[in-house]
Amino acid sequence: MNLGILLGLASAVAYGASDFVGGLGSRRYTTWQVVLVGQSAGALVMVVAGLMLPGSPLASDFAWAVVAGLGSASGSIFLYRGLARGRMGLVAPISAIGAAVLPVLAGAAFGERPGWLVWVGMAVALPGIWLVARDTSTQRSAMRGALVDGTLAGVGFGVLFIALAQISDGAGLVPLAVNQLTGAILTVATAAALGQVWRPATGVLGWGSGAGVLGAAGTLAFFAASGTTGLGIAGVLASLYPAVTVLLAAGFLRERVAPGQRAGIAVCIVAVAAMAFG
Secondary structure (H helix, E strand, C coil): CCHHHHHHHHHHHHHHHHHHHHHHHHCCCCHHHHHHHHHHHHHHHHHHHHHHCCCCCCHHHHHHHHHHHHHHHHHHHHHHHHHHCCCHHHHHHHHHHHHHHHHHHHHHHCCCCCCHHHHHHHHHHHHHHHHHHCCCCCCHHHHHHHHHHHHHHHHHHHHHHHHHHHCCHHHCCHHHHHHHHHHHHHHHHHHHHCCCCCCCCCCHHHHHHHHHHHHHHHHHHHHHHHHHHCHHHHHHHHCCHHHHHHHHHHHHCCCCCCHHHHHHHHHHHHHHHHHHHC
């Protein structure tokens, strides 16, 4: 298994853990507060990392970082809107699949030509992601709103992955701080426009910071993975994050893992193996 595959999996683990921590925090505070603190904490991590590992970013790198920030914040906003409306079980699989498909298509458009076994692994991963995140208890009446929230969240995360992969190898990590800051600004602007509570309370700092640091780690891992193994593969691997969230909820909150979710996790393992050896 090459380094790019490992980094892509590390990205999924970090993103999944970030969603778990952020989800717990959102039970106590508004999602806008959690997202804002998370984006700000992620920006701080990236600034420190950027000072330690300086680069030579181009103007285009900062432009792509802004696009990535818009994708990250919009994806999070629609994902959390689905959570607030009680449709997470439908929004999550739709968003995860969207986040996986867009980088694959973009990678192919940019000239990536992975082997046939890699394509098989990508194709197998998509239904696996759906099974992991699917919640059969959600009523059908919620499907239309979930489709909208999930599609928009998936587009946002897909744009995030595609834009991150366009930042040049020698840019260093400062553009990633711009990515996080853009997300924070968009979160505040959107929350203020909607009349939502976004100013962080003291208690939200721990939850939001934890989610933000983990999310920043996921972004760093994805950034490295996309430069090592290609945008399409890295995007699919990072989109396996629902499996991590489900396993954490089962382990720490004793939430039941449905048979379909177990099957989805198994499918994802097979998909990763195919991409690793492809």
